[in-house]
Amino acid sequence: MEIHRITKHSSAFFLIGEILSLNISFLIALLTRFNEKTPLSEEYYDYYVQLFLLLNTTWIALFLNSWKTKFPENFTSLSNSFNKRWLGLLIIYALLLVILKGYYFSRIFAGILFVLHLIFGNVLLLIVSKTIRYFQKKTKEVKILLICENNSKPNEIENAINKEFHYKANVDKINFQKDILLTENIGKNYEVVISAIKDVEKLLEIQRWCDINYINHYIFFSEFQPIFRSAELIKYVSATFLKIRDEPLNLPLNKFVKYFSDIVLSVLFLIVLSPLMLLLYIILFIKWNKTPIFKQKRYGQNGKIFTIYKYKTMENNSTPAICSFMRKFSLDELPQLINVLKGDMSIVGPRPYHLEDITKFKEKSKIFMVRHWVKPGITGLAQIRGYRGKIMDDYHFEERLRNDVWYIENWSLTLDLKILVLTIFQIPRGT
Known part of the structure; x- marks a missing residue:
């Protein structure tokens, strides 16, 4: 089971919400700009149909690219990701106007479209993220096994679990003993194992046990929380690196x-x-x-x-x-x-x-x-x-x-x- 705030499987809901926002904004902008007094002529009708298809296709491409690299975990990161896509679409639209010399499309229409999409999109993201979190809390309890060492602080870790995870968590705590993992058939009772252990050999032993019992394994590093708070994991085929300080303005x-x-x-x-x-x-x-x-x-x-x-x-x-x-x-x-x-x-x-x-x-x-x-x-x-x-x-x-x-x-x-x-x-x- 995944314990992320918002999983990759939630992406479809957000894509639907963002496309809905884009199309509602497009329709309102069209109806506002063109009415009985200033109707949309047949000469330009096809251009707006083509623009409609282009905007939707471009947005889907921007969405899939951003969620492929890194999926957001809360509303703030969702909003930041959406705003970047919005800016990307605005730049593409501006380039289109330059290429076509602004002849076919109304600037008033564009202004209404992009302002509404920015507002509607963020509101819909907030609604969808809150809805997903609500239903996650309504699901069955997640049974979590917390494996600690003698010098660990299990209560502090349990508080962090209850605060950060969107699922209802039922946490059992044990101190690491290799014999327990080998002799007691406790794997069937848990969906998630969290290890608060520093020793690599012990962690590998727990991972092997989790693999056998089909359990997801997470590692909690209490001493390194200030470092990991901004760290980024970079994966290659033959090696994995941890970039300690992630600086968005490097991109x-x-x-x-x-x-x-x-x-x-x-x-x-x-x-x-x-x-x-x-x-x-x-x-x-x-x-x-x-x-x-x-x-x-x-x-x-x-x-x-x-x-x-x-x-x-x-x-x-x-x-x-x-x-x-x-x-x-x-x-x-x-x-x-x-x-x-x-x-x-x-x-x-x-x-x-x-x-x-x-x-x-x-x-x-x-x-x-x-x-x-x-x-x-x-x-x-x-x-x-x-x-x-x-x-x-x-x-x-x-x-x-x-x-x-x-x-x-x-x-x-x-x-x-x-x-x-x-x-x-x-x-x-x-x-």
Whole structure:
């Protein structure tokens, strides 16, 4: 029996849900764009039929490819996977418009189609994943045999099983004894065996016993949970490797998505905020009687030193009222949109540290430099959770670092958008 949160066999339900979302969105977009006042002419009817078939075929291909490589295990990963397919379909559609010079298909139709599909798709995925989990909980109890060593913590492991597995679990615990596996006919009573054992020979013995009794065998490594939390198992024909730290932004597609979204968002923000930025520039120029742009060297991605831009809000330890206001609402950070356009920073990512802080913090934590695997950001996960500004104490430092590393290991476009939205909501509160 599989004990994954969502198994590969569930893929058909999700594919049906996503295709349903795509086709409902297509129909609504068609009916919205073309009506009695602006009917769809017979000349273009065939083109939309062909587009309908192309979109469905492309989506199925994208779906099968993504589920073939790695199947998601919860709604967050399901949503991230769906959003990548959605973006892929959008890019393919945009290329189609370029090739056909946009002559055959309505842009209004396309806008309605893709916005609705993004919304409907995520809602349907949530409904399907919750439904599958509900029925998994309603199935018969799964009999699990937990085999431990004397120094194991069986109660801690049992709590993890009950928390993470979607099936109702009935767990029996025994200490490893080879004679028990050989002499007692206990295999028929269990569907799953979980071993909390380090010794390889013992694990192989348990595996042989599970093979004979047709039982799935899982291994629980309690001491290595912090490592395995982001690890990726890479299988080849002749060897298997464990990549200890999985970094989604190492993948070319994810890099492109991150870069593309940074450029689009930074240009959009610069256009929308340019009047405010110009006003702040003039006010500060009058206040300081010189350029109000403050430049400072910061530590960037892979140790690259770059120049960060901010509005100058302090001089000789003096902070005028307007500058205090700007700092409270993070308005002094707005020039960093230029850093994003230059490619030195990202909209979302770990905040960059001063150069003099790097040596100190590097000695303080062995994983500190991991946060520099990606571009620093204007806002980040640590900041929306309250760990911003000057490092106050060890707890503040450790929590900020933990959030930064978690962001790097779990990056997704959905996560970036969530952080950005929460940042926008927090700014008016001055938090």
